[in-house]
Amino acid sequence: MEGNMKVWLVVATWLCWTIIFGLARVINPSAIHNYTADAIPSVSFTITRIPGDDKTDYKQLMVDLRKKLSSGTTSNGVPVLRSTASKEAKYLLVNIINSGKKEITLGLNVINAYVLAYKVGDKSYFFNDPTELKDAQTHLFKDTKQTAIKITGSYDSLKAQGGDRESVDLGIGQLDSHIYTLHKSTALKDVAKSLVCIIQMVSEAARFKSIENKIVDKIDGSFKPKLDIITRENNWGDLSEGIQNADKKGNFKTKVRLQKEDGKEDIISNVNQIIGEMGILLYKKKKIYNIPSFGQTNFGNLIQN
DSSP states (O other), rough: OEEEHHHHHHHHHHHHHHHHHHHHHHHHHHHHHOGGGSSSSSEEEEEOOOOOHHHHHHHHOOOHHHHHHHHEEEETTTTEOSSOOOGGGGGEEEEETTTTSSSSEEETTTTTEEEEEEETTTTEOOOOOOOTHHHHHHHHHHSSSEEEOOOSSSSSHHHHTOOOTSSBBBBBHHHHHHHHHHHOOOHHHHHHHHHHHHHHIIIIIIHHHHHHHHHHHHHTTHHHHHHHHHHHTTTTHHHHHHTOOTTTTTTTEEEEEETTTTEEEEEEEEEEHHHHGGGGOOOOOOOSSOOOOOOOOTTTTTTTT
16 A cells, blocks of 8 residues: 555656646746737737838738727727737837838837837837826837927927928828938927828828728829818728717718818718718727717817817
8 A cells, every 4th residue: 555655756756847848838927027019919020112012011001000009899990999008018110121121110009009109229209198108108119218209299289380281291101211310310299200201101191091092192202281181081080980889871970071182072971972981990989978089189188180
């Protein structure tokens, strides 16, 4: 009996050691704790200045970007952003490499697709937005020298530094050039102009297929945004709300007043009028009461408003 007990003790000990060391080989401790920037999802785009390649790759960037930003739900066939996210899962990186192999990385908020910061080499620059700055600096670009720039991220703030949407061209060539600019200059007037272009070619184009399509159509050229684009950017939150809260016939509860390219009024009152232009929607909970809108224009007047 005593001999059998010894045998069982030996077997039990062997099993314990096998399980412990087996797990140690399977589970790398660094895999448990390594939730650094590497764990933040990312998408990439490389500019070649070959029109056909840039067109294909830019369109793929938009597909990838919407897929990463999407909550997995749709409204009228259009992907919808997340309604919430933990601080650790709140961000998405967009890597853009220009034709001269210069790279920048943007840090986006997955709740609203706002650009919060950008990284150049071992330095990073954050919009001085009081609602986002602390968390963004905690989780984005932690291994870089971080600087908060004197721009809040609103279009008004960018315009005050020389980044006016109506005077800054959009196009792949311009994007290519602005990446060079961000590598060599931190002057606010240079940064503002560059970011106005980059924000619209990334975040706004992801939000609106109509903006993406215009960029693609002008792949070897450029254009200045006119009132049709600007008023859509300003009203993305309201359009998102109208689409998600429309009645069974697609009618909006509140009309959204846009403008056409020539400045004439363009009133959107039904899903079918605008749905083909939309790339991704800001999450808007179905309304029961008349809760005030927190669309981009009103939500701290942040980026892309």
